[in-house]
Amino acid sequence: MDTKIGSLDNCKPASNDVCSPANGTVSTIQGSVSPAVVNCSKATLGGHLAKRLVQIGVNDVFSVPGDFNLTLLDHLIAEPGLKLIGCCNELNAGYVADGYAR
Known part of the structure:
Protein backbone atom coordinates (compact mmCIF):
# COMPACT_ATOMS: atom_id res chain seq x y z
CA MET A 1 0.00 0.00 0.00
CA THR A 44 -16.55 20.04 9.75
CA LEU A 45 -13.18 18.74 10.82
CA GLY A 46 -14.63 15.29 11.51
CA GLY A 47 -16.15 15.10 8.04
CA HIS A 48 -12.89 16.21 6.45
CA LEU A 49 -10.88 13.63 8.41
CA ALA A 50 -13.28 10.85 7.45
CA LYS A 51 -13.09 11.74 3.74
CA ARG A 52 -9.31 12.09 3.89
CA LEU A 53 -8.91 8.68 5.56
CA VAL A 54 -10.86 7.07 2.72
CA GLN A 55 -8.80 8.96 0.12
CA ILE A 56 -5.51 7.61 1.48
CA GLY A 57 -6.84 4.04 1.52
CA VAL A 58 -8.03 3.47 5.09
CA ASN A 59 -10.97 1.04 5.28
CA ASP A 60 -11.23 0.21 8.98
CA VAL A 61 -10.94 2.48 12.02
CA PHE A 62 -10.59 1.15 15.58
CA SER A 63 -12.15 3.43 18.15
CA VAL A 64 -12.95 3.77 21.82
CA PRO A 65 -16.25 5.63 22.28
CA GLY A 66 -16.28 8.34 24.92
CA ASP A 67 -17.99 11.56 25.89
CA PHE A 68 -15.61 13.83 24.03
CA ASN A 69 -15.25 11.96 20.73
CA LEU A 70 -18.85 10.98 19.97
CA THR A 71 -19.27 13.75 17.39
CA LEU A 72 -16.13 12.62 15.58
CA LEU A 73 -17.34 9.02 15.65
CA ASP A 74 -20.64 10.15 14.12
CA HIS A 75 -18.72 11.60 11.16
CA LEU A 76 -16.65 8.43 10.79
CA ILE A 77 -19.80 6.27 10.83
CA ALA A 78 -21.45 8.50 8.22
CA GLU A 79 -18.57 8.03 5.75
CA PRO A 80 -19.58 5.18 3.41
CA GLY A 81 -16.00 3.98 2.77
CA LEU A 82 -15.11 3.49 6.45
CA LYS A 83 -15.93 0.65 8.81
CA LEU A 84 -15.85 1.74 12.45
CA ILE A 85 -14.79 -1.01 14.85
CA GLY A 86 -15.59 -0.15 18.46
CA CYS A 87 -13.37 -1.35 21.30
CA CYS A 88 -13.95 -1.35 25.06
CA ASN A 89 -10.74 0.43 26.04
CA GLU A 90 -7.49 1.78 24.64
CA LEU A 91 -5.47 -1.33 25.47
CA ASN A 92 -7.90 -3.57 23.59
CA ALA A 93 -7.92 -1.15 20.64
CA GLY A 94 -4.13 -1.29 20.50
CA TYR A 95 -4.09 -5.10 20.58
CA VAL A 96 -6.77 -5.46 17.94
CA ALA A 97 -5.14 -2.89 15.63
CA ASP A 98 -1.79 -4.68 16.01
CA GLY A 99 -3.34 -8.07 15.27
CA TYR A 100 -5.26 -6.65 12.32
CA ALA A 101 -2.10 -5.17 10.84
CA ARG A 102 -0.26 -8.49 11.08
Whole structure:
Protein backbone atom coordinates (compact mmCIF):
# COMPACT_ATOMS: atom_id res chain seq x y z
CA MET A 1 0.00 0.00 0.00
CA ASP A 2 1.34 3.41 -0.94
CA THR A 3 1.37 5.61 2.15
CA LYS A 4 2.61 8.76 0.44
CA ILE A 5 0.00 11.47 0.96
CA GLY A 6 1.62 14.12 -1.20
CA SER A 7 3.08 17.56 -0.95
CA LEU A 8 1.36 20.30 1.00
CA ASP A 9 1.79 22.55 -2.04
CA ASN A 10 -0.83 20.45 -3.85
CA CYS A 11 -3.43 21.19 -1.18
CA LYS A 12 -3.19 24.97 -1.10
CA PRO A 13 -6.33 26.88 -2.18
CA ALA A 14 -6.07 29.11 -5.25
CA SER A 15 -6.43 32.27 -3.15
CA ASN A 16 -5.74 33.22 0.46
CA ASP A 17 -9.47 33.23 1.23
CA VAL A 18 -10.42 30.00 2.96
CA CYS A 19 -14.13 30.64 2.49
CA SER A 20 -15.13 33.09 -0.16
CA PRO A 21 -18.26 34.97 0.99
CA ALA A 22 -19.40 35.37 -2.62
CA ASN A 23 -20.12 31.71 -3.27
CA GLY A 24 -19.35 29.97 0.04
CA THR A 25 -17.20 27.25 -1.53
CA VAL A 26 -13.51 26.53 -1.76
CA SER A 27 -11.49 23.91 -3.60
CA THR A 28 -9.72 21.99 -0.84
CA ILE A 29 -7.76 19.28 -2.63
CA GLN A 30 -5.82 19.76 -5.83
CA GLY A 31 -3.40 17.59 -7.75
CA SER A 32 -3.59 13.83 -8.15
CA VAL A 33 -6.92 13.56 -6.32
CA SER A 34 -9.91 15.10 -8.04
CA PRO A 35 -10.83 18.53 -6.58
CA ALA A 36 -13.46 18.50 -3.86
CA VAL A 37 -15.78 21.42 -3.31
CA VAL A 38 -16.86 22.02 0.28
CA ASN A 39 -19.68 24.23 1.47
CA CYS A 40 -17.98 26.23 4.23
CA SER A 41 -21.10 26.53 6.37
CA LYS A 42 -21.47 22.72 6.49
CA ALA A 43 -17.80 21.68 6.55
CA THR A 44 -16.55 20.04 9.75
CA LEU A 45 -13.18 18.74 10.82
CA GLY A 46 -14.63 15.29 11.51
CA GLY A 47 -16.15 15.10 8.04
CA HIS A 48 -12.89 16.21 6.45
CA LEU A 49 -10.88 13.63 8.41
CA ALA A 50 -13.28 10.85 7.45
CA LYS A 51 -13.09 11.74 3.74
CA ARG A 52 -9.31 12.09 3.89
CA LEU A 53 -8.91 8.68 5.56
CA VAL A 54 -10.86 7.07 2.72
CA GLN A 55 -8.80 8.96 0.12
CA ILE A 56 -5.51 7.61 1.48
CA GLY A 57 -6.84 4.04 1.52
CA VAL A 58 -8.03 3.47 5.09
CA ASN A 59 -10.97 1.04 5.28
CA ASP A 60 -11.23 0.21 8.98
CA VAL A 61 -10.94 2.48 12.02
CA PHE A 62 -10.59 1.15 15.58
CA SER A 63 -12.15 3.43 18.15
CA VAL A 64 -12.95 3.77 21.82
CA PRO A 65 -16.25 5.63 22.28
CA GLY A 66 -16.28 8.34 24.92
CA ASP A 67 -17.99 11.56 25.89
CA PHE A 68 -15.61 13.83 24.03
CA ASN A 69 -15.25 11.96 20.73
CA LEU A 70 -18.85 10.98 19.97
CA THR A 71 -19.27 13.75 17.39
CA LEU A 72 -16.13 12.62 15.58
CA LEU A 73 -17.34 9.02 15.65
CA ASP A 74 -20.64 10.15 14.12
CA HIS A 75 -18.72 11.60 11.16
CA LEU A 76 -16.65 8.43 10.79
CA ILE A 77 -19.80 6.27 10.83
CA ALA A 78 -21.45 8.50 8.22
CA GLU A 79 -18.57 8.03 5.75
CA PRO A 80 -19.58 5.18 3.41
CA GLY A 81 -16.00 3.98 2.77
CA LEU A 82 -15.11 3.49 6.45
CA LYS A 83 -15.93 0.65 8.81
CA LEU A 84 -15.85 1.74 12.45
CA ILE A 85 -14.79 -1.01 14.85
CA GLY A 86 -15.59 -0.15 18.46
CA CYS A 87 -13.37 -1.35 21.30
CA CYS A 88 -13.95 -1.35 25.06
CA ASN A 89 -10.74 0.43 26.04
CA GLU A 90 -7.49 1.78 24.64
CA LEU A 91 -5.47 -1.33 25.47
CA ASN A 92 -7.90 -3.57 23.59
CA ALA A 93 -7.92 -1.15 20.64
CA GLY A 94 -4.13 -1.29 20.50
CA TYR A 95 -4.09 -5.10 20.58
CA VAL A 96 -6.77 -5.46 17.94
CA ALA A 97 -5.14 -2.89 15.63
CA ASP A 98 -1.79 -4.68 16.01
CA GLY A 99 -3.34 -8.07 15.27
CA TYR A 100 -5.26 -6.65 12.32
CA ALA A 101 -2.10 -5.17 10.84
CA ARG A 102 -0.26 -8.49 11.08
